[in-house]
Amino acid sequence: MKKVNIEKNAAAFIYQDDVHVTEHDKNLWNARVKRDKAASEIPEWEELRNLASAIKEHTLTHLDKYIEQFVENAEKRGIKVHFAKDAIEHNAIAYEILSSHNVKNIIKSKSMLQEECGMTPFLEEKGINVLETDLGERIQQLSGQLPSHIVMPAIHQTKEDVAKLFAEKIGTDPNDTDPSSLNTAMRNNARPKFLVADAGMTGGNFAIAETGTFVVCTNEGNADLTASLPPLHIASIGIEKILPKVEDLGVFIRILSRSALGTPATQYTSHFSGPRAGSTMHIILTDNGRSKRLAMDEFWTSLKCIRCGACMNTCPVYRRSSGLAYSATYSGPIGIIIDPTFDPKKYSELPYHSSLCGSCTEVCPVHINIAEQIMDWRKVMMKNKEVDFSRRMAFKAAGVVLSNPKLFRVVEKVAYNAINILPEAITENKTLDPWAAHRKLPDVKKETFRDWYIKNRKSNEQ
Amino acid sequence: MSNKQEFLQSVRESLKKRTKIEYPKIPTYEKENVDLKSLFEINLKLAAVDFYDVSSVEEAQKIMQEKLPDTKVVCSATDEWKGNKDINKIARPQDLADVDLGIFRAEFGVAEMGMVWVTEKSLKVNAIGFLSQHLAVLLDPANITENMHTAYNIPGLFDVNYGCFVMGPSATADIGAVLVRGAQGAKSLTLFFLKK
Numbered sequence: 001m002k003k004v005n006i007e008k009n010a011a012a013f014i015y016q017d018d019v020h021v022t023e024h025d026k027n028l029w030n031a032r033v034k035r036d037k038a039a040s041e042i043p044e045w046e047e048l049r050n051l052a053s054a055i056k057e058h059t060l061t062h063l064d065k066y067i068e069q070f071v072e073n074a075e076k077r078g079i080k081v082h083f084a085k086d087a088i089e090h091n092a093i094a095y096e097i098l099s100s101h102n103v104k105n106i107i108k109s110k111s112m113l114q115e116e117c118g119m120t121p122f123l124e125e126k127g128i129n130v131l132e133t134d135l136g137e138r139i140q141q142l143s144g145q146l147p148s149h150i151v152m153p154a155i156h157q158t159k160e161d162v163a164k165l166f167a168e169k170i171g172t173d174p175n176d177t178d179p180s181s182l183n184t185a186m187r188n189n190a191r192p193k194f195l196v197a198d199a200g201m202t203g204g205n206f207a208i209a210e211t212g213t214f215v216v217c218t219n220e221g222n223a224d225l226t227a228s229l230p231p232l233h234i235a236s237i238g239i240e241k242i243l244p245k246v247e248d249l250g251v252f253i254r255i256l257s258r259s260a261l262g263t264p265a266t267q268y269t270s271h272f273s274g275p276r277a278g279s280t281m282h283i284i285l286t287d288n289g290r291s292k293r294l295a296m297d298e299f300w301t302s303l304k305c306i307r308c309g310a311c312m313n314t315c316p317v318y319r320r321s322s323g324l325a326y327s328a329t330y331s332g333p334i335g336i337i338i339d340p341t342f343d344p345k346k347y348s349e350l351p352y353h354s355s356l357c358g359s360c361t362e363v364c365p366v367h368i369n370i371a372e373q374i375m376d377w378r379k380v381m382m383k384n385k386e387v388d389f390s391r392r393m394a395f396k397a398a399g400v401v402l403s404n405p406k407l408f409r410v411v412e413k414v415a416y417n418a419i420n421i422l423p424e425a426i427t428e429n430k431t432l433d434p435w436a437a438h439r440k441l442p443d444v445k446k447e448t449f450r451d452w453y454i455k456n457r458k459s460n461e462q
Numbered sequence: 463m464s465n466k467q468e469f470l471q472s473v474r475e476s477l478k479k480r481t482k483i484e485y486p487k488i489p490t491y492e493k494e495n496v497d498l499k500s501l502f503e504i505n506l507k508l509a510a511v512d513f514y515d516v517s518s519v520e521e522a523q524k525i526m527q528e529k530l531p532d533t534k535v536v537c538s539a540t541d542e543w544k545g546n547k548d549i550n551k552i553a554r555p556q557d558l559a560d561v562d563l564g565i566f567r568a569e570f571g572v573a574e575m576g577m578v579w580v581t582e583k584s585l586k587v588n589a590i591g592f593l594s595q596h597l598a599v600l601l602d603p604a605n606i607t608e609n610m611h612t613a614y615n616i617p618g619l620f621d622v623n624y625g626c627f628v629m630g631p632s633a634t635a636d637i638g639a640v641l642v643r644g645a646q647g648a649k650s651l652t653l654f655f656l657k658k
Binding site for chain 1: 475484555559612621631637
């Protein structure tokens with residue numbers, strides 16, 4: 001797999017015009033502000049985060065037991081459970097179920113796991129029509145792009161972009177950029193397709209071991225339409241979504257949407273404990289690298305993630321580069337620490353797409369130490385020599401210089417001279433360093449901090 | 463395809479490297495002297511729910527006629543309210559696609575969230591909650607629980623195959639981050655406090 005050039009992708013988003021990056025940044029920061037307000041209204045907010053983290057860590061460290069319990073209880077209720085060790089098996093199982101029911105048209109609600117498995121293109125190739133029913137996912141499907149955010153899949157597009165897309169694809173007035181009328185147009189376009197679908201597919205936000213129930217959280221009601229109309233419901237669930245008890249949901253439902261969008265909960269919190277009368281229900285319980293991650297000492301806690309997107313909304317780098325820059329199912333800070341577990345070569349540059357400010361760790365509702373893990377991934381990439389030679393040498397040089405005070409002082413002076421002598425063609429060369437585009441190095445003072453400190457120490461000490 | 467034992471084996475292999483973490487005790491965070499109905503109403507407003515105290519179904523029907531005068535097809539999942547489309551005669555859930563106003567009685571409300579709990583029992587045909595253009599929901603004001611912890615502690619919650627916490631009409635902010643009510647599900651939700 002070709003290495004993702006995240007810097008180039010980010011630059012493409014930032015420099016397309018003056019509108020997109022500003023809107024994107026503003027909209028995501030708004031979500032962060034709303035999250036803070038929602039959190040401040042719950043006196044026990046911090047306790048809930050601690051509980052959520054502890055419940056997840058408990059479950060993950062007893063995962064074999066809870067998987068068995070979940071499967072046993074779901075089967076007791078008439079749900080057929082399948083096991084997929086990877087994406088290939090997941091897709092093969094889905095296709096097998098669908099073809100045994102002669103399914104031609106599927107409606108589906110948002111599932112990051114199905115995205116991760118590349119399920120939609122796989123099924124389309126087999127001749128099955130797949131309709132994304134979440135508005136943002138539908139916009140992305142029509143755009144031929146991956147979702148750019150796990151909660152707001154099309155947040156990198158402006159309403160003008162959507163108006164243009166809908167005009168092209170579903171025949172709306174290209175000059176009508178009103179989100180409400182665009183929404184109505186898609187509602188009217190999608191509804192007849194809901195009614196003729198042969199199967200519905202969903203993901204699952206949580207799966208409860210003690211009852212075999214899975215829970216799906218949506219705002220649009222599309223998952224419930226997906227589940228309540230066709231005679232067949234298939235849910236794809238990652239093994240890390242399991243929780244031991246019903247009461248655990250009290251903690252997670254209270255923090256999920258507050259962290260994501262600053263709303264008390266999603267409009268619909270739907271609980272499926274068995275097939276509805278006259279219909280069939282399947283669960284594809286999927287590993288796809290999760291058990292491998294569970295064995296990774298530095299990275300296993302990334303399995304606690306509840307996919308709220310709070311780390312994306314707060315990340316200053318994500319807000320400016322957009323999710324598409326990551327060219328991965330998961331973008332933003334959580335993407336940086338999950339994606340390399342799927343392909344350490346392809347995603348080797350991702351850990352450098354961070355200022356390490358730590359804001360992601362601060363807002364994570366389940367206390368994943370995201371910033372630390374980003375740092376740890378950098379170490380892995382250096383060790384595995386996944387990083388470009390020039391950057392590796394630069395870090396190596398920095399390591400030598402910074403650990404030797406005398407050498408540091410010499411280099412400091414040399415650097416001053418170099419920056420003042422070398423032409424901008426070298427110091428701000430876009431090819432050598434893509435970050436140099438549209439950025440100027442600050443003027444460097446001849447007097448170093450050390451010079452200044454020695455000169456001023458006496459007067460400061462008085 | 464993987465069998466269950468192989469699937470579990472790879473998890474068990476990884477767990478050898480993990481130290482077991484204890485399960486925490488989860489409090490219910492109930493507050494003292496909470497007026498459940500007023501707290502519920504504050505959060506209904508946040509979720510864009512119109513609500514009314516009524517003493518009869520006729521009163522509620524009159525309010526809905528004024529609110530939605532163009533309503534043609536009315537389908538009710540509760541015997542208290544008679545519509546003009548009989549939910550008991552529905553052959554397929556898709557047959558509810560023409561419903562303008564869907565009606566059901568919610569089982570309880572959650573004060574903290576402004577949401578109501580509905581199940582296949584209260585909906586009769588689940589799709590009525592999502593295909594109807596507009597919803598009218600009846601709720602006994604005595605059936606309000608304080609928060610999500612107390613809600614999930616209600617015994618037998620998942621004895622049904624389907625249960626849903628509904629918090630107002632459907633919504634999306636997927637176009638330009640602008641909030642729009644009435645995405646794929648109901649465009650509006652009106653709640654009537656009416657004793658059972």
